[in-house]
Amino acid sequence: xxxATIVLIAATLRVFGSGGGESQLMPTQSHxxxxxxxxxxxxxxxxxxxKLRADATTGLDAGEAYAQLHxxxxxxxxxxxxxxxxxxxxxxxxxxFVGPAKDPTDPNDRxxxxxxxxxxxxxxxxxxxxxxxxxxxxxxxxxxxxxxxRGTDVSIVWRSSGAAAASAADxxxxxxxxxxxxxxxxxxxxxVFGNALELHAEATQHRALxxxxxxxxxxxxxxxxxxxxxxTYALARIYRPFVNAxxxxxxxxxxxxxxxxxxxxxxxxxxLRPNISAYLIDTEFVGREKPVARLTSVGxxxxx
Numbered sequence: 527x528x529x530a531t532i533v534l535i536a537a538t539l540r541v542f543g544s545g546g547g548e549s550q551l552m553p554t555q556s557h558x559x560x561x562x563x564x565x566x567x568x569x570x571x572x573x574x575x576x577k578l579r580a581d582a583t584t585g586l587d588a589g590e591a592y593a594q595l596h597x598x599x600x601x602x603x604x605x606x607x608x609x610x611x612x613x614x615x616x617x618x619x620x621x622x623f624v625g626p627a628k629d630p631t632d633p634n635d636r637x638x639x640x641x642x643x644x645x646x647x648x649x650x651x652x653x654x655x656x657x658x659x660x661x662x663x664x665x666x667x668x669x670x671x672x673x674x675x676r677g678t679d680v681s682i683v684w685r686s687s688g689a690a691a692a693s694a695a696d697x698x699x700x701x702x703x704x705x706x707x708x709x710x711x712x713x714x715x716x717x718v719f720g721n722a723l724e725l726h727a728e729a730t731q732h733r734a735l736x737x738x739x740x741x742x743x744x745x746x747x748x749x750x751x752x753x754x755x756x757x758t759y760a761l762a763r764i765y766r767p768f769v770n771a772x773x774x775x776x777x778x779x780x781x782x783x784x785x786x787x788x789x790x791x792x793x794x795x796x797x798l799r800p801n802i803s804a805y806l807i808d809t810e811f812v813g814r815e816k817p818v819a820r821l822t823s824v825g826x827x828x829x830x
Contacts, residue, residue: 540566544638546827553818558582562589562638571596577609579638589641602649609642612670612683614716614726617761617780618753620733621712623685624660624668630761630780631791631809636827681714737761745769758783772797787813801829 545561560581567574577590592606609626613619617630626640643662650657660668668685687709712730719725725738737751749763762779773796780789790812795805809821 537567537569540568542830544827544829546637546825548637548823548825550821550823552820552822560637560639564590577638577642587641589638592642600651604645604647604649607642607644608647609640612681612714613728614679614681614714615728615735615737615751615753616739616749616763617737617751617778618728618735619714620728620730620735620753620755621681621683621714623683623710623712624662631778631789636805677717679714679716682711683714684711685709782813785813787811803827803829 541563543561543563545559547557547559549558550556558581560579562577562579565574565576565578573594575590575592575594576588578586579589580586588607590607590609592604592608594602594604596602610622610624612622612625617628617633619625619628622628624643624645626642629635645663646661648659650659654673656670656672658670658672660670662668666686669683671682673680710730710732712728712733714726714728716724716726722741723738724740726735727737728735732755734754735751737749739747739749741747745767747763747765749761749765751761753759753761760779760781760783763776765774765776767774773794776791776793776795778789778791780791781787788811790810791807792809793805793807795803797803804826805824807821807823807825811819811821
């Protein structure tokens with residue numbers, strides 16, 4: 527990725543982003559293209575941030591646009607549209623009451639499609655504890671308390687009643703918040719053991735997740751998670767970079783424990799230039815009830 531950085535009289539401007547196209551080859555042919563641009567203008571006391579995304583379907587949209595002010599050593603205030611990332615899980619985040627719904631088959635949001643939530647946020651720093659208070663749309667409120675306790679990352683989160691949520695019936699997508707009149711609370715934990723092993727967990731009144739990841743000496747990374755909502759699902763991910771060949775390979779398996787239906791997603795990414803990558807994604811559906819047997823897509827992405 528190439529970043530453009532310009533110093534403007536005690537302020538720094540940074541612009542970066544990516545653009546590309548993706549074609550689905552099977553079972554039917556379709557084509558999509560998009561461009562995402564990020565801009566940061568910041569000084570020691572304030573920051574302006576914007577994320578603009580355009581594609582052929584939705585047109586131009588501001589995924590993020592906010593202003594942040596460093597009021598004091600113990601207080602930051604942010605106002606605008608922000609993409610919040612709560613939780614410690616890889617494929618799902620049950621405690622992400624404010625953040626966008628995550629797709630476990632594409633947890634890294636390869637096309638930068640996430641869209642933020644309009645809010646006013648106050649971040650209070652008290653000794654070794656960070657407290658974030660949120661005023662959201664439609665008269666909603668949320669809070670997050672974070673602290674590192676004896677090497678373990680601990681986050682306690684809460685959101686007021688009426689939070690919108692995606693349906694939990696489709697295990698390929700998840701939203702941390704649950705619809706209803708009652709407020710929702712949860713806890714997220716993560717701890718690193720040595721240089722290779724990480725364990726994490728999240729829990730709310732209705733959902734729970736536990737998992738971990740291990741990185742071997744040859745840079746192979748393995749992730750495993752169990753997620754419980756109305757049903758129980760398992761995720762396994764194997765990732766390996768081939769540095770000399772400039773290729774990254776990834777395999778993700780999502781399984782419903784009850785009926786054994788499974789989604790297998792294999793992807794290969796080849797770096798053609800330092801800022802240009804091509805990729806192939808093959809998704810297989812296994813089980814009695816499946817919309818199609820296979821989806822195959824290819825794409826090209828340019829980073830600036």
